Amino acid sequence: MPLSTVGTGREDVTTSPWPVPQERRTLTVLFADIVGSTALTERLDPEDVRAVQFAYFDIVAGVLRRWQGTVEKYVGDAVMALFGARTSDGLDGYRAVRAALEIQTALDRRVLPGGVRLRVRVGVATGEAVVDLAGVRDGGHGMASGAVLTTAARIQEYAPAGGVVVCAATHRATAGLVDQHALAPATLTGKALPVDVWRVTRTGHPRPTRHHGPLIGRRREVATVRDQLTRAAREHRPRWVALVGPDGIGRSRLLAELRHRLPEVDGTPVCWTVAHCPPYPEQVLGPVAELLRDLAGLAATDPAETVHARLAALVEGLLPAHRAAVTVAALGALLAAPDRSAETGAAAVRQVLLALAARRPVVVGVDDLDRAAPQVNHFLHTLFATATARGLPLAVLATHRPEHVDPLPLPGHRRQPVELPPLDTVHTGRLLRRLVARAGRPATDVVRLVPLVAGRPGYAAAYVDAARPGTPQPPAGRSAEPALPESLRRRAAARLDRCDGPHRAVLMAAATLDGEFTASAVAGLLGWTPGRVADSLRRLTDAGLVRPGARGGHVIADPALRRCASDRLPRTVRADFARRAGTALPAAHADLARRAGTALPPGRGDLARRAGTALPAASAGRGDLAHRAAPGRPAAPAHRVGVGVGRKVPGIRSIGGSTTGIRSPWRRTVVTAPAGDAFRLRTVPPDAIPSHDPRRVRVDVDGPRRFDPLRRSGGSGDRDPRPGAGVAHAGAVIVPLPVRVAAAPAGPRPGTGGRRRRGEGVPRPAVPLPARAA
Numbered sequence: 001m002p003l004s005t006v007g008t009g010r011e012d013v014t015t016s017p018w019p020v021p022q023e024r025r026t027l028t029v030l031f032a033d034i035v036g037s038t039a040l041t042e043r044l045d046p047e048d049v050r051a052v053q054f055a056y057f058d059i060v061a062g063v064l065r066r067w068q069g070t071v072e073k074y075v076g077d078a079v080m081a082l083f084g085a086r087t088s089d090g091l092d093g094y095r096a097v098r099a100a101l102e103i104q105t106a107l108d109r110r111v112l113p114g115g116v117r118l119r120v121r122v123g124v125a126t127g128e129a130v131v132d133l134a135g136v137r138d139g140g141h142g143m144a145s146g147a148v149l150t151t152a153a154r155i156q157e158y159a160p161a162g163g164v165v166v167c168a169a170t171h172r173a174t175a176g177l178v179d180q181h182a183l184a185p186a187t188l189t190g191k192a193l194p195v196d197v198w199r200v201t202r203t204g205h206p207r208p209t210r211h212h213g214p215l216i217g218r219r220r221e222v223a224t225v226r227d228q229l230t231r232a233a234r235e236h237r238p239r240w241v242a243l244v245g246p247d248g249i250g251r252s253r254l255l256a257e258l259r260h261r262l263p264e265v266d267g268t269p270v271c272w273t274v275a276h277c278p279p280y281p282e283q284v285l286g287p288v289a290e291l292l293r294d295l296a297g298l299a300a301t302d303p304a305e306t307v308h309a310r311l312a313a314l315v316e317g318l319l320p321a322h323r324a325a326v327t328v329a330a331l332g333a334l335l336a337a338p339d340r341s342a343e344t345g346a347a348a349v350r351q352v353l354l355a356l357a358a359r360r361p362v363v364v365g366v367d368d369l370d371r372a373a374p375q376v377n378h379f380l381h382t383l384f385a386t387a388t389a390r391g392l393p394l395a396v397l398a399t400h401r402p403e404h405v406d407p408l409p410l411p412g413h414r415r416q417p418v419e420l421p422p423l424d425t426v427h428t429g430r431l432l433r434r435l436v437a438r439a440g441r442p443a444t445d446v447v448r449l450v451p452l453v454a455g456r457p458g459y460a461a462a463y464v465d466a467a468r469p470g471t472p473q474p475p476a477g478r479s480a481e482p483a484l485p486e487s488l489r490r491r492a493a494a495r496l497d498r499c500d501g502p503h504r505a506v507l508m509a510a511a512t513l514d515g516e517f518t519a520s521a522v523a524g525l526l527g528w529t530p531g532r533v534a535d536s537l538r539r540l541t542d543a544g545l546v547r548p549g550a551r552g553g554h555v556i557a558d559p560a561l562r563r564c565a566s567d568r569l570p571r572t573v574r575a576d577f578a579r580r581a582g583t584a585l586p587a588a589h590a591d592l593a594r595r596a597g598t599a600l601p602p603g604r605g606d607l608a609r610r611a612g613t614a615l616p617a618a619s620a621g622r623g624d625l626a627h628r629a630a631p632g633r634p635a636a637p638a639h640r641v642g643v644g645v646g647r648k649v650p651g652i653r654s655i656g657g658s659t660t661g662i663r664s665p666w667r668r669t670v671v672t673a674p675a676g677d678a679f680r681l682r683t684v685p686p687d688a689i690p691s692h693d694p695r696r697v698r699v700d701v702d703g704p705r706r707f708d709p710l711r712r713s714g715g716s717g718d719r720d721p722r723p724g725a726g727v728a729h730a731g732a733v734i735v736p737l738p739v740r741v742a743a744a745p746a747g748p749r750p751g752t753g754g755r756r757r758r759g760e761g762v763p764r765p766a767v768p769l770p771a772r773a774a
Contacts (some may be wrong), residue, residue, distance in 0.1 A: 020508070021134055023568045026489060027084040027144065028096040028126045032060060032071065033075040035161045044114065051113040053077060059106050066519060068101035068635060072143060082144055085131050090247075090494035092278050093166075096124050097200055098280060100164040100176075108162070108444045123156025124200075126169035130570065139699035154188040155197050159737075160540070164200045173197045177278065179204045186734060205300045206278045213434055215257045216457075217427035218250070221418055225258055225397070228416050232395040233265040233361035240410050242369075243399040245420035246544070247491045248458025252276075252367050252398035254420065258397065259365065271356050273363035273505050277372040283372035285338035287366060288346050292331060295352070298610070299641045307335060318355040321424035327351065340375070352382050357392040363399045370404035379410045389413070403498075431457060435464040451653045453482060459560065462487050485572025492564035493544070504565075506536040507545065510556060511566035512577045516549035525577045 033058070034040070041049050060079050064071060069081040080097075084092035106117050129146030151167060159165040171180060179201045185194030215222070228676070232239040243251045259272050275290035275700065283289075293300070296310040311328045315407055319327055327348045328436040335343025356362050366372070380396055387394040402419075409415075423431065432446045432453065453459045466485040483494075488532065493528055496504060509525040512519050519534040541545040549555045556562040569577070 003009050019571065020506055020573050022130055022132055022570055023569065024128060024570060025084060025131045025494065026092075026128050026172075027082050027088075027131065027148070028092045028124060029072075029129075029144075029148050030064075030079075030081045030083065030100055030120045030122065030124050031097045031152040031156050032120050033080045035121060035154055037077045040116070044116075048114050052116050052118070055110075055112045056107075056118055060103055062188040063099050063102045063106060067102070069096065069099055070143075072149075080149065080151075082131075082295070085144060085491070086133065087497040088490070088493040089338070089497075090490040090625075091173075093124070093126050093170045093175050093492075094279060095168065097164065097174050097178055098203065098282075100124055101200065101202065104162055104164065109625070112550060118573065121156045121159040121161065122164045123152045123154070123159060123166075123768065124164065124170050125152035125155060125167040127151065127167075128171060130728065147760065151188070151195070152188070153184055156188045157193065158183065158197055163769070166199045167488065168196045168198075171196075173490065174200070176206055177204055178619045181618050186582070203282050206276060209252060210437075211256050215253065216434070217423045218257075221254060221420060222257065222261065224416075224418055225254075225637055226262055229258075229262055229270075229361075229363060229395050230265050230710050231398070233268070233270070233393040236391045236393050238384055238392065238394045238396070238414070240384060240396045240398070240415045242415065242417045243397070243420060244402055244404075244417050245410050246401060246456075246495075248456040248488070249420045249464075251420065252714045253457060255365055255367055255397065255399055259363075265361055271360055271362045272365065273353075273362070274367065276367040276375065277369060278283065279371050281371070281373055283338040283490070284340055285334065285342050285346055285379075286347055287372055287376050289335050291364065292335065292352075295356075297360060298335070304332075307332060307493060322527070346737040348373070350379065350386070353383060353394070354392065357387055357394040358390075360395040361395075363395050363397055367399050369398040370400040374407065377407055381410075384414075404435075423457065424455065427452060428453055428460065430453050432464070435460055439464050439468055441467055448482065454557070454559050459488060480565070484560060484567075488560040489564055492558065492560040495558070495561055496565055496568070499540075499543075499545070499652045501538055502532075503536050505554065507561070508534055508568055509577060510546075510554070510567040512564045512574060513568065513581065516551055516553040516555050521581070525580050531733060543596055551672045556762070577663035584638050 013037070043050065055075070057074060063072060064081045067083070069083050072080045072082050082097040083098075084101075089095075102120060103120065107120060111117060125148050127148030129144045129148055155165050155167060165183065166180065174180070180198040181201070183197050183199055186197050188193050194217060223242070228239050228241050231237070245251055248397075255274065258673060259274060260489045262270055262272055273291045273294045275294065276289040277287050279289075292298075296307075296314045297312050298307060302310075308328065311331050312324070314325050315324045315331075318521040330345045331352075332345075334342040334349065338345070350672075353362060353364065362384070364380070366376070380398075384394070384396055397402065412676070422428075428450055429446055432449055433443065436445050436449075439486055445464075445467065449460065449463050452463060462485040463482065467482065472761055484554075496507060499507060501687045504523055505526060508520050512525070513521055519537055522528075522537075523530045523533045541548070541554070545557055546554050547557045556565070566574075588728050592751065
């Protein structure tokens with residue numbers, strides 16, 4: 001029976017912080033059902049059944065709350081929970097699987113009222129769904145809709161009693177993090193083909209990624225880190241070096257390369273020991289245990305006899321004989337159970353490292369330190385402080401993301417952060433050529449992938465791996481771009497969800513605009529003021545999510561983030577944004593994009609055509625731009641031709657000469673003219689034409705507007721008369737000069753070989769220009 005009232009109330013209903021109440025999100029669904037519930041209810045009294053159900057739901061809800069899951073509904077004796085419905089950390093599938101395993105363990109240890117022991121089947125599926133953001137709370141029935149909810153309920157039927165099965169997408173998201181093996185394909189109701197499923201047995205031991213081929217780029221970063229480590233060894237002054245960069249930038253790859261390139265210092269071998277911090281560590285001192293295994297040359301599957309022998313050989317000669325046996329026992333206990341009770345073992349590892357540093361240089365490497373438990377940070381800081389006090393040649397080399405904050409900060413002269421910027425285009429191309437050749441893909445893939453990789457080696461590997469034969473392909477977002485790999489989508493979703501409501505709104509709206517965008521364009525989509533959007537863009541730029549564009553606007557720095565943000569929007573919202581963008585932009589957008597060879601986003605081409613931009617390509621001479629009406633077109637009320645003012649426009653290097661120093665309150669201008677006429681546009685200094693001259697015309701989106709005289713602000717600016725416009729410097733005036741269409745020659749002059757001389761094909765103005773503008 002439905003028990004939707006049994007909820008934890010972890011999240012309350014909130015109002016959506018921006019005009020999108022729903023999002024298309026990739027989330028993970030957990031579905032748990034009791035085995036033999038019908039027989040149980042037949043055997044027990046209804047009151048006992050209710051007591052068992054409430055105890056069972058209490059256990060499951062507690063586990064889900066700990067792993068940040070949200071209960072979608074309780075149906076009879078089944079529970080459905082969502083992971084990643086409100087926010088995502090890129091590990092939603094892993095958290096759901098860990099929760100499923102913990103549910104099984106908790107029920108195995110718990111005896112419910114009446115001496116009842118329950119066994120459950122759990123299915124975990126990952127896929128796209130539409131989520132009601134305001135309804136994301138425990139017991140929020142109907143907060144999500146999509147096939148993934150049904151898939152999770154169907155595949156749990158194929159799990160054994162007390163088992164956990166996952167779909168293919170969850171299997172890929174948790175590969176290397178949990179132990180799992182394939183089952184026979186499952187035939188699900190409503191599915192045309194069998195579905196691959198895997199059974200998860202336990203949490204695995206993450207293995208370091210193997211890196212193939214030489215390191216491309218990073219010469220400066222490698223030299224900087226090697227210099228710091230070498231100085232720590234020579235001067236006996238410990239140093240803490242941090243490799244800082246976002247996911248996919250190559251932190252782990254650089255750590256492995258440094259270990260390979262620094263085997264010794266001045267002929268003395270360097271003792272390296274490296275550990276990798278898994279996400280959501282099951283055992284808080286696991287990385288310390290991995291450091292010990294690396295020192296002793298042990299594997300996680302070695303038998304107890306081998307472990308004891310290797311530990312004894314490691315300690316021998318480093319510590320006094322009367323302490324060796326106690327130290328070996330503590331180290332063995334740490335390897336057996338690296339949890340909070342193994343503090344003695346962690347202290348023993350610290351003693352071994354200090355004893356080694358007294359004989360030769362030691363480098364302690366920790367990958368993904370931002371994932372480590374506080375106990376690991378305490379271990380490293382205590383080790384570093386002791387080595388500093390003793391003057392030992394020891395260095396700590398850690399990697400983490402930029403947002404990581406050290407809970408125990410070090411003095412500035414002891415800490416050396418090394419930021420890893422994106423690779424340049426040359427090195428990105430070299431890396432892609434190597435990966436594409438190894439995967440057997442055509443070399444033409446490199447040209448398509450260079451702008452999508454954005455200088456991140458991890459992105460390059462993900463795109464190439466996704467293109468391998470047999471790899472499942474997610475639906476492509478844009479026709480000209482390959483599909484966004486699942487691993488990159490998870491990372492981008494996590495970065496997007498770390499933004500608050502307004503900043504996320506700006507990113508998602510800006511992602512629907514192709515290429516470079518402005519605060520005014522985004523404000524038009526959201527219905528906000530440009531100042532509010534500009535403030536959000538400044539904060540996003542400081543966070544590294546947005547960067548300045550080449551034409552004075554802004555660009556989303558990560559192409560994967562742009563695609564993920566755009567795909568989050570429902571179809572209705574995207575259509576509304578396209579309508580607003582097509583209405584707000586001038587009619588020249590389509591014409592200028594067509595001349596520049598760029599494609600308009602879906603939906604804008606038709607809007608631009610309906611705005612009256614289906615005009616032939618205009619002839620342009622140096623310093624002038626002539627717009628002509630289509631020959632033979634009947635005289636109509638008016639047609640609209642648009643050009644940019646004070647800002648570079650794709651396909652046009654300048655308008656009326658150099659646009660340097662010209663700033664206008666209008667991003668784009670539209671000239672309205674009767675059909676059959678044409679206009680030449682030329683920029684001239686504002687003082688070249690008297691204020692009473694009839695040719696002194698400012699062009700704006702409403703057609704020619706005469707300023708008599710120009711309004712000044714502070715002596716250097718004029719104000720847009722439209723409401724809400726700001727003040728900008730008036731460095732020049734746009735002067736439209738009517739000309740005669742018949743004056744243009746029909747073709748090239750004889751003997752020129754089809755090439756036109758400077759100024760040919762552009763009719764002379766009917767009104768002479770001032771001397772300063774000529």
